[in-house]
Amino acid sequence: MIRAGVVGASGLAGGDLIRLITQHPDLELTFLGGSSNIGRRPAELHPGLRLDLGLTVQPVTEDIADLVDVVFLATPAPVSAELAALLADRVPAVVDLSGAFRIRTPELHDRWYPKVKRRTDLADRFVYGVPELIGDQLADAALISLPGCYATAITLGLAPLTLGLGLGLKTVVVDGKSGSSGGGLQLRTPDLHPLRNGAIAPYSPTGHRHAAEVGDFLDRAKSGTVGSLSMSAYGVSHVRGLLTSSYVFTDEPVDQRELQRAYVRFYKDHRFVRVRRHAETLIPVPDPQAVLGSNYCDVTVLRDEDQRAGGRIVVLAALDNLVKGAAGQAVQAVNLRFGLPEEAGLTMQPVMPA
Amino acid sequence: MIRAGVVGASGLAGGDLIRLITQHPDLELTFLGGSSNIGRRPAELHPGLRLDLGLTVQPVTEDIADLVDVVFLATPAPVSAELAALLADRVPAVVDLSGAFRIRTPELHDRWYPKVKRRTDLADRFVYGVPELIGDQLADAALISLPGCYATAITLGLAPLTLGLGLGLKTVVVDGKSGSSGGGLQLRTPDLHPLRNGAIAPYSPTGHRHAAEVGDFLDRAKSGTVGSLSMSAYGVSHVRGLLTSSYVFTDEPVDQRELQRAYVRFYKDHRFVRVRRHAETLIPVPDPQAVLGSNYCDVTVLRDEDQRAGGRIVVLAALDNLVKGAAGQAVQAVNLRFGLPEEAGLTMQPVMPA
Amino acid sequence: MIRAGVVGASGLAGGDLIRLITQHPDLELTFLGGSSNIGRRPAELHPGLRLDLGLTVQPVTEDIADLVDVVFLATPAPVSAELAALLADRVPAVVDLSGAFRIRTPELHDRWYPKVKRRTDLADRFVYGVPELIGDQLADAALISLPGCYATAITLGLAPLTLGLGLGLKTVVVDGKSGSSGGGLQLRTPDLHPLRNGAIAPYSPTGHRHAAEVGDFLDRAKSGTVGSLSMSAYGVSHVRGLLTSSYVFTDEPVDQRELQRAYVRFYKDHRFVRVRRHAETLIPVPDPQAVLGSNYCDVTVLRDEDQRAGGRIVVLAALDNLVKGAAGQAVQAVNLRFGLPEEAGLTMQPVMPA
């Protein structure tokens, strides 16, 4: 059994990490860390969890190296930056779910994360990316940084165009729609149920940093290019799951058949990405409700055939922001890191309808 | 009192028409028409309505000309096409809420409404548009066609750019998000609560005809031009209200200050359009929950200042799809048609939170 | 015009008071009071409200007597107790929406509101009750206390049994179900959207003080008696509106026909209470969605005919907790106080569906 610790145990991603680790055949939960709720049991913080987990939340010190083989950091970026420095070289594997180590280009990092001071030497050692796209680098990685929920969906949606077909993307406009769990459990008035329910909240109409993270990642890849890239993000009236719509204008025209084939081919060995035709089920897909609680990302690509659409390509990607967008993806990365089957502990099917 | 009839009394727009007319100081509800639910009382069909309305649903014949000064057609487009032919020249004013008479260019109409046969001579007599933009034509109009809910929001959002600033819009990508009431009360499996709640349903990822209607309308205006125009529409997990996001790339650059001023100026005499800064309230606006039940359309314009955004302009418009997007707008048009104050019967404030 | 002030302008009931007063033909909003958000405009606090209301939130002093004919206190009970002492005899009418002055029996008050110190002499001068049941006392009342949202529904539901039929109610068990707006906008973790949405939260399974308020009120009436009376309250997954289910076992048997007649008779002159048969519309009623935004309370009474049910009577009452359960009822009381038509400013019909 691989011994796993979760830091940030009180948060939503922390809760799902505990859920997934305790369901995992090869991982054992041996440490729960946090700065608040010290001494509390998981079921007090996450009422759904099993009542008999023996651990309580504890502060993080370098002594945890004796307790764990891997540490998941489900902490805010500034905390992750600190903890990574503390734990690197002490713990065999550190997996950071925050934005602290996502952007490689230093100026870009500083622009989008001005408050997150990280040691550059440490940053350069982090492997970053969606596991499907960086699988080979994970095998021996000691430090792993994972994209955020939106960036995961956007990247998985665009990768077959750039990395697969090698297309130049002249203009990409991303519209992201997320349930309220994406914002965590901070006490903020707009997130109270009376104000958040029924809302279509344009909380980030411009300047969402996940767009920058996607851009930085794709720019550093060898094939394809991305020109203008912008994003707007909206909170909609449910809790778990997000959908990203990437509206793409390419340098070269490409037809629906070619697109569909390219997507299927690109993901044929990746069971967590399901390429779905728009009309194959009793509801329109992709829809995040069809991946709820699972590690799937459902992707659909459509060429807009309308004469006036300017050759627009619509790429839709749906995932559970707390699983494939956070905890599940982190477990997936750890599976690859420790040579386990990629799907170990992640075979749960979506709970639908919910 | 102006005597008003509502046809399509069983539907959601019909219900809101009854609600608004019975609250209106100068309108009197004198006829309820429909093809189903003959003989039923309004409160059976719309459980919220006052119980003491004397009318029941009746079939429409030309005899209704004796009963009404104005007829609202809240009927499907093919039915509206028929009824308009029956009622034109018999009733002083016919207001159609369907798509039957929206598109002026015949080829475009046939492409987007292939099943709606309309008499061209009749079609040419219809005045069409958002009341704010065609007010002067309404004063003596006998036949009025109103844009759909999405088209109203998109048009009000874009008009200050094209009609106001005279800008050329090179590329417009519209992302529309709507509650479930936009789909009416037809019995379709994906609209059942277990499948529709919690959904982000990409029900019209390409080819939404409201985009064509907006394009046709703006093309026929004198100033500004619109190049590529495309739309994707999504159902999200609430009932009433929609938000349209128009992502615009212009021929000429324009800055935030100029945009804000142009919007305020354009709508300074139109009390139903509220130009709002993004961060002026305790929740991010515009959000359809802040217009619920009212005839307001809240509009926000933002220039995306990110270096990589390609000069994108984000135009957000929120409205209640059954009020400003249907019944309320129809009453507003009738007010202008009969020389009443534009806001007569439409002074109800949003019910928020709901 | 009657000049009205609202204290507690930042809260949800305060917001609906502003909404209703600005729609009222005979009331004029002349003062907004509060202890927080001083200087802010209404639309900043309630994004749905008209943008052009001239007032800002101000501290309450005795000087407001010059500005108002009536003051609505939409404040917590301890604050109401203080402000009532300040404003009584200075302002012609004070209407308190809190629990500070609801319970007449001193020991009962102290048991349920141990932290609310009130002057007994002042308390005795308050007229308390649902307007439908105390209309004659309101005509010259200087101090008015109104029941809470649950208590209004329960009392309107039970009154025809006790005050109308003069029945003895041996056992009454109340199950109350409310949307999240009943809890206001305080920052509490369980009220965050991710935790409140999808919940059936048993937040007050025993010991809800509205039951005590109902009991105290009915006990002091002349006819009928109430024996055991208990209540449980639940938060369910919507925002506005509540339903109370009162399960009643009477001393004497009474059949469905008699019940229905008694309810219709009892409320025949009260337009805001609609006695509805269970199956008269396309949805089961009463349902709070059918009264949303309006001042209606829909009531249904059913005798449980099952052999094993023990003669149970089921009384259902639905209302909008912020309107008939708070702001609307307060306006209704003021209408009666100042000799206006009871429904002045309260003729808005329910916004449904929403």
Added chain:
Amino acid sequence: MIRAGVVGASGLAGGDLIRLITQHPDLELTFLGGSSNIGRRPAELHPGLRLDLGLTVQPVTEDIADLVDVVFLATPAPVSAELAALLADRVPAVVDLSGAFRIRTPELHDRWYPKVKRRTDLADRFVYGVPELIGDQLADAALISLPGCYATAITLGLAPLTLGLGLGLKTVVVDGKSGSSGGGLQLRTPDLHPLRNGAIAPYSPTGHRHAAEVGDFLDRAKSGTVGSLSMSAYGVSHVRGLLTSSYVFTDEPVDQRELQRAYVRFYKDHRFVRVRRHAETLIPVPDPQAVLGSNYCDVTVLRDEDQRAGGRIVVLAALDNLVKGAAGQAVQAVNLRFGLPEEAGLTMQPVMPA
């Protein structure tokens, strides 16, 4: 591997059976049956399911005996009655999720299921009950009938009082609150999202047959007695999960401490029933959101200490109606039938928040 067939594969319970069986280490899905959707793949009917399940829906004939060791009937009661007659003695185990074989007393069955004709000889061979309460009878059962979702929750809530403490329950009033998935996917207008969302729908204010099923079961047990028993059921505004509130008046008084101990003792060997104190977590429990997707039933018992409450005991029970209330419970019964660990394939933890 035990070969399992699911009939009624298109419905919601059918979908969850497929989900759970494909996650089960010892069950293999070998047949999908139904009367509609013949030839369709599971993922077309249940968009969340794995795309690579080889089966399609087929009609049920006696030939399926060759394909399966156990058949789950997730069919309407009349269909179950027929299929049970067809499959009994041909298939080693038949598990019926419908009401066809729940009520043992013939007159009671006929009163509550007048349209379900069943062969009495067959009916008498069915083992019926919540697995926790009839575990020993399941070991060699060929025919198994399981309680419905509400009845499971009510029975698990009351059993420690009657079967555990042997108390006489003078009066039991049950108030059941359920999400919309309890009503399945039939096309009915009140279940459309615009009408069902935001509702508190009193769809069964009297005469719910689950109350009769609970009564019949408890009456046939050896200890405790149940006097008057009645139920009201409401649809609330979420999808998955229900809460039952049983308001109990006992012959003998019993205090909180005794109650709590009795419940803990009664369920100490049953991992799927979690006895929870009301205030032990960050949200009030029990709440169905804390069991979503899992086979848990959370139970809380509270004595109402208010002087006027008449000694009322409040028993709350929350479960996922499609898992512990249907598919999960059926798998649990099959585990016990085939000598597998009770929790085999049912170790998934709740997905919360969702």
